[in-house]
Amino acid sequence: MEALDYHAEERRKAEFNLDEMKIVWAGSRRNYELSDRVARLVASDPVFRKDNRTMLTRKDLFKDTLRKAAHAWKRIIDLRLSEEEANMLRSYVDQPAFTDLHWGMFIPAIKGQGTSEQHEKWLPMAYKMQIIGCYAQTELGHGSNVQGLETTATFDPQTDEFDLHSPTLTSSKWWPGGLGKVSTHAVVYARLITGGQDHGVHGFIVQLRGLDDHLPLPGITVGDIGMKFGSGAYNSMDNGLLRFDHVRIPRNQMLMRVSQVTREGKFVQSDVPRQLVYGTMVYVRQTIVSDASCALARAVCIATRYSAVRRQFGSQNGGPEIQVIDYKTQQSRLFPLLASAYAFRFVGEWLKWLYTDVTQRLQANDFSTLPEAHACTAGLKSMTTSVTADAIEECRKLCGGHGYLSNSGLPELFAVYIPTCTYEGDNVVLLLQVARFLMKTVSQLGSGKKPVGTTAYMGRAEHLMQCRCEVEMAQDWLKPSTILEAFEARAVRMSIACAKSLGKFSNPEDGFAELSPDLVEVAIAHCQLIVVSKFLEKLQQDIPGKGVKRQLEILCNVYALHLLHKHLGDFVATGCITPNQGALANEQLRLLYAQVRPNAIALVDAFNYTDHYLGSILGCYDGNVYQKLYQEAWKDPLNDTVVPDGYLEYLRPILKQHIRTARL
Numbered sequence: 001m002e003a004l005d006y007h008a009e010e011r012r013k014a015e016f017n018l019d020e021m022k023i024v025w026a027g028s029r030r031n032y033e034l035s036d037r038v039a040r041l042v043a044s045d046p047v048f049r050k051d052n053r054t055m056l057t058r059k060d061l062f063k064d065t066l067r068k069a070a071h072a073w074k075r076i077i078d079l080r081l082s083e084e085e086a087n088m089l090r091s092y093v094d095q096p097a098f099t100d101l102h103w104g105m106f107i108p109a110i111k112g113q114g115t116s117e118q119h120e121k122w123l124p125m126a127y128k129m130q131i132i133g134c135y136a137q138t139e140l141g142h143g144s145n146v147q148g149l150e151t152t153a154t155f156d157p158q159t160d161e162f163d164l165h166s167p168t169l170t171s172s173k174w175w176p177g178g179l180g181k182v183s184t185h186a187v188v189y190a191r192l193i194t195g196g197q198d199h200g201v202h203g204f205i206v207q208l209r210g211l212d213d214h215l216p217l218p219g220i221t222v223g224d225i226g227m228k229f230g231s232g233a234y235n236s237m238d239n240g241l242l243r244f245d246h247v248r249i250p251r252n253q254m255l256m257r258v259s260q261v262t263r264e265g266k267f268v269q270s271d272v273p274r275q276l277v278y279g280t281m282v283y284v285r286q287t288i289v290s291d292a293s294c295a296l297a298r299a300v301c302i303a304t305r306y307s308a309v310r311r312q313f314g315s316q317n318g319g320p321e322i323q324v325i326d327y328k329t330q331q332s333r334l335f336p337l338l339a340s341a342y343a344f345r346f347v348g349e350w351l352k353w354l355y356t357d358v359t360q361r362l363q364a365n366d367f368s369t370l371p372e373a374h375a376c377t378a379g380l381k382s383m384t385t386s387v388t389a390d391a392i393e394e395c396r397k398l399c400g401g402h403g404y405l406s407n408s409g410l411p412e413l414f415a416v417y418i419p420t421c422t423y424e425g426d427n428v429v430l431l432l433q434v435a436r437f438l439m440k441t442v443s444q445l446g447s448g449k450k451p452v453g454t455t456a457y458m459g460r461a462e463h464l465m466q467c468r469c470e471v472e473m474a475q476d477w478l479k480p481s482t483i484l485e486a487f488e489a490r491a492v493r494m495s496i497a498c499a500k501s502l503g504k505f506s507n508p509e510d511g512f513a514e515l516s517p518d519l520v521e522v523a524i525a526h527c528q529l530i531v532v533s534k535f536l537e538k539l540q541q542d543i544p545g546k547g548v549k550r551q552l553e554i555l556c557n558v559y560a561l562h563l564l565h566k567h568l569g570d571f572v573a574t575g576c577i578t579p580n581q582g583a584l585a586n587e588q589l590r591l592l593y594a595q596v597r598p599n600a601i602a603l604v605d606a607f608n609y610t611d612h613y614l615g616s617i618l619g620c621y622d623g624n625v626y627q628k629l630y631q632e633a634w635k636d637p638l639n640d641t642v643v644p645d646g647y648l649e650y651l652r653p654i655l656k657q658h659i660r661t662a663r664l
């Protein structure tokens with residue numbers, strides 16, 4: 001018997017080859033096949049069930065997380081999965097866990113900041129999970145300001161050891177994931193002190209718990225920091241606190257790629273830039289951009305499928321009501337998010353390339369592209385996570401009342417997702433880093449130093465400052481060069497205007513502080529330009545499959561023109577376009593939405609998400625929403641009994657009191 005599919009008609013409307021689009025989304029046929037296989041493996045395994053987790057108490061949820069992590073590790077070993085497959089498996093399990101930090105930060109920190117001897121000693125144990133580690137940087141008093149950390153690591157030449165100490169309450173480590181209850185080790189960031197001199201913040205490998213009894217080692221106080229936002233969600237993670245009372249570690253546990261301390265206690269700064277101490281954050285920010293496209297795609301998939309099932313108003317002669325996806329307002333809210341998911345996917349792919357390139361250069365002692373890698377990872381992390389967090393909430397609203405039900409999957413997705421706007425660098429703080437980079441680039445424009453990479457457009461500032469947009473009709477906005485020039489002109493004009501305003505301050509730092517809200521806008525304009533330009537570059541590639549490239553062109557235009565519409569004030573105020581050209585862009589946008597409409601369901605099918613991973617009744621593949629909602633309601637523990645617990649103690653006396661009052 002053929003399976004029921006409420007979306008069958010929608011799927012028939014698609015004007016492109018879905019299988020080929022799935023490959024574009026996955027990045028390659030190989031990636032597609034790998035991720036499809038691993039996603040199904042997870043979805044079919046009862047241990048990875050997650051539909052009940054919002055009902056669990058914190059302790060039960062945490063134990064469930066340990067069970068899943070142990071089971072995942074067993075599957076990884078038994079099936080001899082590669083590192084890439086293992087990462088995929090953990091991400092499809094879809095439950096924040098200490099393993100994210102062990103594999104995602106502890107190991108990369110040792111790899112990036114450790115010497116080859118340190119790699120040889122620590123990495124084999126970490127790869128086998130004989131030790132489990134976390135990344136302990138943030139403190140109660142300081143997170144964004146890393147240079148303000150207070151934990152000290154004082155070298156004692158007598159014993160050839162460091163003495164780790166938390167001198168104040170605010171120096172307590174606070175937030176590291178996996179620290180609270182699991183990690184046996186941590187990379188701890190502390191101020192290095194030798195001979196009474198402070199050399200700033202460095203990383204140290206520190207054992208926290210006994211490998212036999214899991215008890216904290218002498219001098220170490222460690223625990224969980226408490227419940228976080230939402231039910232289920234990030235509460236599966238043991239974000240922890242940590243204090244040191246003069247804990248001793250051997251000298252060779254300082255990560256010594258960037259700087260060294262000799263046996264005599266001499267501090268040696270190598271020719272590697274000190275910013276490499278921040279290298280793990282650059283790596284993770286890069287992964288967060290790709291993850292943003294996944295989270296956004298997930299929310300959009302749920303909202304799109306549900307919008308095609310849901311009908312309201314407009315029944316004629318007893319016929320069906322209108323599918324809410326056919327309302328222009330629904331399309332104007334939903335389709336830009338769909339386009340953004342694809343845009344973030346492609347910029348994430350490019351950023352991965354950039355990161356790999358900078359890593360290879362660093363290995364060859366070429367540090368020239370480090371500032372750009374920092375600016376791109378910081379800016380794109382900030383921009384994509386802010387958009388995605390807002391988009392998940394918008395998708396909830398697009399699903400009306402049912403979006404607020406836990407089993408829509410959206411509340412939990414929102415709760416898990418929103419801290420990405422804060423962790424790995426607060427989004428505003430990171431945009432200010434981008435702004436600094438841009439202001440520096442502008443200040444060097446007259447010096448003969450040619451801007452390269454993502455700021456190469458600034459080298460054409462003279463033209464971009466005075467060019468005029470040539471759009472006369474709505475369809476003129478479909479020309480890639482017209483779109484690109486409008487975004488470049490807007491970014492460069494905003495940057496130069498800010499640089500000029502900064503120049504009016506006698507103290508540049510005062511100016512930077514005063515103008516910081518404008519500088520944040522400049523950074524956003526630059527990041528949006530990067531995303532638009534990388535989407536356009538993607539379209540230059542050979543993309544096989546009937547109609548696939550055409551759909552991507554439509555999505556790229558939707559992405560760019562919706563930004564132009566949203567930030568019309570910037571484009572018009574900087575004289576990049578006229579108000580009339582802005583109106584033509586909006587007209588073209590409406591036409592594009594009509595072209596997306598018949599393909600919408602297939603475009604979200606291309607994400608290839610299993611129902612398990614989506615975790616949403618509203619987004620399930622077959623669209624059988626109402627029956628599933630009805631069945632699911634009966635599974636709620638409140639429906640275990642017809643009369644609720646508490647009736648006799650609390651309800652009945654009130655109800656009876658009414659009867660008594662009535663009798664009086």
Ligand SMILES: CCCCCCCCCC/C=C\CCCC(=O)SCCNC(=O)CCNC(=O)[C@H](O)C(C)(C)COP(=O)(O)OP(=O)(O)OC[C@H]1O[C@@H](n2cnc3c(N)ncnc32)[C@H](O)[C@@H]1OP(=O)(O)O
Binds near residue numbers: 137177
């Ligand atoms: C496939 C596997 C998947 C694995 C995925 C793993 C994912 C795991 C997810 C787990 C979930 C959550 C994890 C969360 C973990 C954390 O949150 S860890 C803590 C993160 N903390 C932060 O991000 C702190 C943010 N603050 C900073 O980064 C810095 O302090 C800040 C950059 C804001 C300022 O630093 P300062 O040292 O004060 O720098 P400045 O004076 O402003 O700049 C000096 C110069 O240094 C340059 N710079 C700064 N940072 C970097 C960098 N990272 N890289 C390169 N260069 C950098 C800056 O541009 C200045 O340059 P200039 O002198 O102007 O040329």
Ligand SMILES: Cc1cc2nc3c(=O)[nH]c(=O)nc-3n(C[C@H](O)[C@H](O)[C@H](O)COP(=O)(O)OP(=O)(O)OC[C@H]3O[C@@H](n4cnc5c(N)ncnc54)[C@H](O)[C@@H]3O)c2cc1C
Binds near residue numbers: 423
């Ligand atoms: C779920 C979660 C997991 C985490 N995991 C880890 C982990 O594994 N390891 C770890 O070390 N840390 C971790 N952290 C900590 C995280 O990295 C920090 O919280 C983050 O870097 C932000 O720093 P903060 O908390 O000090 O924010 P603050 O800097 O105190 O920010 C507060 C406000 O001040 C503003 N602000 C701060 N500085 C400036 C400025 N210069 N200019 C303008 N505005 C400013 C910010 O924009 C924000 O609005 C985690 C945090 C969370 C929420």
